[in-house]
Amino acid sequence: MYEGIVQELIDELGHLPGIGPKSAQRIAFHILQTQTFDVTRLANVLLEVREKVRFCSICGNVSEQQTCTICRDPRRDPSLICVVEEAKDVVAIERTREFRGLYHVLGGAISPIDGIGPDDLSIRQLMQRLADSTVHEVIIATDPNLEGEATATYLSRLLNTLEIRVTRLASGLPVGGDLEYADEVTLGRAFEGRRVVGA
Amino acid sequence: MYEGIVQELIDELGHLPGIGPKSAQRIAFHILQTQTFDVTRLANVLLEVREKVRFCSICGNVSEQQTCTICRDPRRDPSLICVVEEAKDVVAIERTREFRGLYHVLGGAISPIDGIGPDDLSIRQLMQRLADSTVHEVIIATDPNLEGEATATYLSRLLNTLEIRVTRLASGLPVGGDLEYADEVTLGRAFEGRRVVGA
Numbered sequence: 109m110y111e112g113i114v115q116e117l118i119d120e121l122g123h124l125p126g127i128g129p130k131s132a133q134r135i136a137f138h139i140l141q142t143q144t145f146d147v148t149r150l151a152n153v154l155l156e157v158r159e160k161v162r163f164c165s166i167c168g169n170v171s172e173q174q175t176c177t178i179c180r181d182p183r184r185d186p187s188l189i190c191v192v193e194e195a196k197d198v199v200a201i202e203r204t205r206e207f208r209g210l211y212h213v214l215g216g217a218i219s220p221i222d223g224i225g226p227d228d229l230s231i232r233q234l235m236q237r238l239a240d241s242t243v244h245e246v247i248i249a250t251d252p253n254l255e256g257e258a259t260a261t262y263l264s265r266l267l268n269t270l271e272i273r274v275t276r277l278a279s280g281l282p283v284g285g286d287l288e289y290a291d292e293v294t295l296g297r298a299f300e301g302r303r304v305v306g307a
Numbered sequence: 308m309y310e311g312i313v314q315e316l317i318d319e320l321g322h323l324p325g326i327g328p329k330s331a332q333r334i335a336f337h338i339l340q341t342q343t344f345d346v347t348r349l350a351n352v353l354l355e356v357r358e359k360v361r362f363c364s365i366c367g368n369v370s371e372q373q374t375c376t377i378c379r380d381p382r383r384d385p386s387l388i389c390v391v392e393e394a395k396d397v398v399a400i401e402r403t404r405e406f407r408g409l410y411h412v413l414g415g416a417i418s419p420i421d422g423i424g425p426d427d428l429s430i431r432q433l434m435q436r437l438a439d440s441t442v443h444e445v446i447i448a449t450d451p452n453l454e455g456e457a458t459a460t461y462l463s464r465l466l467n468t469l470e471i472r473v474t475r476l477a478s479g480l481p482v483g484g485d486l487e488y489a490d491e492v493t494l495g496r497a498f499e500g501r502r503v504v505g506a
Contacts, residue, residue, distance in 0.1 A: 112359075112371055113352065113355055113356050113359050113360060113371060114356065114360060114369055116352050116355075116356075117352050117353065117356045120348060120349045120352050121349075123344065123349075124334045124337060124338075125333055125334060125337045126330055126333060126334070127334075131325055133395060133398075134324055134325060134395075135323045135324060135325070135326075136356075137393065137394065137395055138323060138324045139323075139353065139356065139357070140356065140357075140360055140369060145322065147353050147354065147356070147357045148354065148357070149319060150319045150320075150322075150353060151350040151351070151353040151354045152350070153312065153315050153316050153319050154316065154338065154346050154349060154350040154353070155346065155347065155350045156312050156315075157312050157313065157315075157316045157335070157338065157339065157346070158338070158339075158346045158347070160311075160312050161312060161313060161339055170313055170339060172311055172312060194336065195336065195339075196332060196333075196336055199332075288329075288332075289329065
């Protein structure tokens, strides 16, 4: 145990994902000992981020305005919607430069073990976006793991009741992995090879 | 790339030790998305830590006052000084409850490759502490690696000119470990340092 505030810093850092007690200690000492490290700047960015960042009212992506830069961009194709689990996935897909449509961020995946059902995701908002006939294709780009596949199956059944082409990213993504960790080429291939799902 | 402030947060987090771009992104999204995460608290602790925390003017340990809690503690034995590389090592040793003397934090180890020589460490301050005859034993507890050993050798030569007992922590097999997994150097040290057991 350290004296007061040092231990508090270690505890706070330890609440971050992927940071165990040893990493928290190492980071805390880096902050304490490195004169060049601008702790004020990190603190201010932390405060600013919570204050400034909203989620796009259309697609659920992170945004500093009411709607995100992608939804506001008139060059994007509004007839295509790519459905992803997290805002991180939007950035991963944007990096491929393969996709010029819009996104829909679900906010997670169906996972009965974690108590996450369809109602906990922004599926209702997705259905509202599909209510007019603007959208011709929905590309389901949930993670290629158990929860992602379950979500894809659920969505494809739901969307196949509509007059919309429903596709799923091709295999080519390593099974059991996380979409956000896929390299650009693999992810680009997966876009090219997307196939119609359902009957 | 993310919009403005989100990317700034990812960049700032990426400057922390052991945090790569992917970890920085994951932490940033955790901060953004987890409503229960108290970002204001983390920001305030960061600011407070830089403002409050000093290094003990006697031993170099972290402290919220001019001198640290260990140097101020009258129950500690001032005739024993344990020399360590970093303040982190003080906490590790304190956890053993084996040592009741005082510490001296060098602020690193001699490493010609990194351009760190004896003058970059608080060796002069250590010699000043040994100037009166209070201290009877100096225990060198630098890391058992190349830099730590070099530092220990340097210190032991320097200190052996004084009338003070100089000792080094024992090297050997880690307790609870498996002999077959020990590296050759450790196993060799364990042989060198073997002791008579029983009566």
